[in-house]
Amino acid sequence: MALRWWLLLVLLINHASGLPEIIRIGGLFHPSDDKQAVAFRYAVEKINAIRDILPRSRLSAQIEQISPQDSFHASKRVCYLLNTGVAAIFGPQSAHTASHVQSICDTMEIPHLETRWDYRLRRESCLVNLYPHPSTLSKAYVDLVKAWGWKSFTIIYENNEGLVRLQELLKAHGPSEFPIAVRQLGESTDYRPLLKQIKNSAESHIVLDCSTERIHEVLKQAQQIGMMSDYHSYLITSLDLHSVDLEEFKYGGTNITAFRLLDPEKPEIQNTVQEWIYGEQRYGRQLDMGQGLNKNNTTALKTEVALMYDAVHLFSKALHVLDTSQQIDIKQLSCESADTWSHGYSLINYMKIVEMKGLTGLIKFDHQGFRSDFMLDIIELNSKEGLKKIGTWNSTEGVNFTRTFGDVYTQIVESLQNKTFIVTTLLSAPYCMLKDSSEKLQGNSQYEGYSVDLIHEISKILGYRWNMLSEKEFINQKINLHV
Structure with missing residues (x-):
């Protein structure tokens, strides 16, 4: 009996140490993608801080900057990252460089996570893209x-x-x-x-x-x-x-x-962005997230930046689930060899199965690998x-x-206030007639009738101004307004 418990303990210890203590993930960013790189780094920090997703491991962000038009350099940096033993590649945003990165990831069976607009109707075997199709x-x-x-x-x-x-x-x-x-x-x-x-x-x-x-x-x-x-x-x-x-x-x-896709006024988004800003201040750097664009001082966090943050969390959750079902080893790979990562396809499949709430709402994928059921x-x-x-x-x-109807009504009333409308009509009793007067009348005072009285009373309620012109006056002045 004691022997059986000892063997079970050994198995549990071996399984508990399935993931390495340090898990490297690579991020490829163009010079204009500085905020995406920030989101990538602080997503890694968040995962390492909360400890409930990868309790026995820590992520390490390996960031490489590449030119959006230099696919050769992008390929070289991917091979370098693979040689360091990364478990996934994130980015880049340029379609030109991303296609070369994807080709290498497919060959080496390394998960590739994207957050960019992509029109293609099929997804490669090692690709997960969080951007809606x-x-x-x-x-x-x-x-x-x-x-x-x-x-x-x-x-x-x-x-x-x-x-x-x-x-x-x-x-x-x-x-x-x-x-x-x-x-x-x-x-x-x-x-x-x-x-x-x-x-x-x-x-x-x-x-x-x-x-x-x-x-x-x-x-x-x-x-x-x-x-x-x-x-x-x-x-x-x-x-x-x-x-x-x-x-x-x-x-x-x-x-x-x-x-x-994201609501910048949500507390979780505001708190996340504030963490980034304070984090950058610790390093003596300033991070402008566009809070001055509105009176509520809410962030102008862009969709692709938020998606990068969500992508790191999706990867981490999927890796945690995979770790509970099999032992995982992460190894260095060379672009010069035919060796591949044996857990790559399994991890990709788990990413497509895992559901989570992120900054961009529900993250869920259909059987084709496209994001689904988002709002x-x-x-x-x-x-x-x-x-x-x-x-x-x-x-x-x-x-x-x-x-509500009340919201729509209020908006319409507010849009009418202090506006001046041109009203033209054919003279026809008893709706609109010229007043009989010994004095020369001008403007609206020239007219009387049911229609004139109705327009006047409505204007007092809604707060707009109006000028009535006869058909002849309207044509002569060639007023370029909607009537």
């Missing part, structure tokens, strides 16, 4: 446009990737419906000629697909030519609209809407609160607006 995001755009009841719209896109993002929206618009226009921004930073063409077409519904860095300038130039009025609506496809300074567009009445917030710009959540979207239920 474009086809799923495109379905969200379709559902929102249908919920709004847009019959026509103009798509403004920056590059061919934009057309891929919007392909479902293009396909959903049938040949019997009003035509939609598709316009490319081009390389020039002067977008006004293009925007003027759209303005002259009288189209007021715009789908804007461009890099987050260009959104402000496009909207600013649209404002300069009069395309940011109450009558214009913009659907922005970027998931990072919350990181754009929209202060100067809040009061124009333009409907600016977008989706987001997007629908956000809209208003004059008081800036970007505000007005609804949600998911792949099963579609669009669900969460704002």
Whole structure:
């Protein structure tokens, strides 16, 4: 009996020491991905601090900086990391370098985790990408446009990737419906000629697909030519609209809407970012996360940065689960040999099975390796609160607006206040007539009737101003306003 207990104890000790004390993971980052590198480092620190995911091991972040266009250098750095004995590679963001990194990881059977936009319809055997697939995001755009009841719209896109993002929206618009226009921004930073063409077409519904860095300038130039009025609506496809300074567009009445994968106002996100900021201050470095972009001082954490943080946690949780089912050894690999990591495929499969809550919500994958069952917030710009959540979207239920009728009514009333409207009508008793007077009357005082009284009483309730013009006056003055 004692011998059996002794053998069981030996087995438990051997299993308990399955993972090495130090587990190295490699991160490949471009110079512009500095905040992703920060998220990578502090995710490692967090895993090491809480001790409940990998209680007997510590992660070690091995960070390499590479050029986004130098695939040869990227390949060399991957081989270097593999030679140090890493258990996974994270990044890079450039599609050009990522494809070479992925090829090496597939050959060596090393898990490769990405957080970038990727249009491909299949995933390599050793790849896990936390970024939602474009086809799923495109379905969200379709559902929102249908919920709004847009019959026509103009798509403004920056590059061919934009057309891929919007392909479902293009396909959903049938040949019997009003035509939609598709316009490319081009390389020039002067977008006004293009925007003027759209303005002259009288189209007021715009789908804007461009890099987050260009959104402000496009909207600013649209404002300069009069395309940011109450009558214009913009659907922005970027998931990072919350990181754009929209202060100067809040009061124009333009409907600016977008989706987001993360809510920067959530306490867990605010606390996480504060930990990064304080951590950088300990090393004498400053980390600007865009808190000054809004009055609530909330972070402008970008989606891909949050996904990198989540990716490290996903890897760690999957490694912990795998460790409970089999003994794992992590070894050095050489790109010059045919040797592979025997646990790579198992770890990848566990990452696709594990479900967890991260900064970007529920992290779960379907059988093809695409992220599934995630929820997007629908956000809209208003004059008081800036970007505000007005609804949600998911792949099963579609669009669900969460704002109440009272919220909508209040927004409409606020948009009317202090505005001046031009009213034109045909003179017809008893609705609108010229007053009989011995004095010369001007403006609204010239008119009387049921319609005139009704407009006046409504204006007192809603707080708008109005000027009535006869049909002849309206035509003569060629007033370029909606009536």
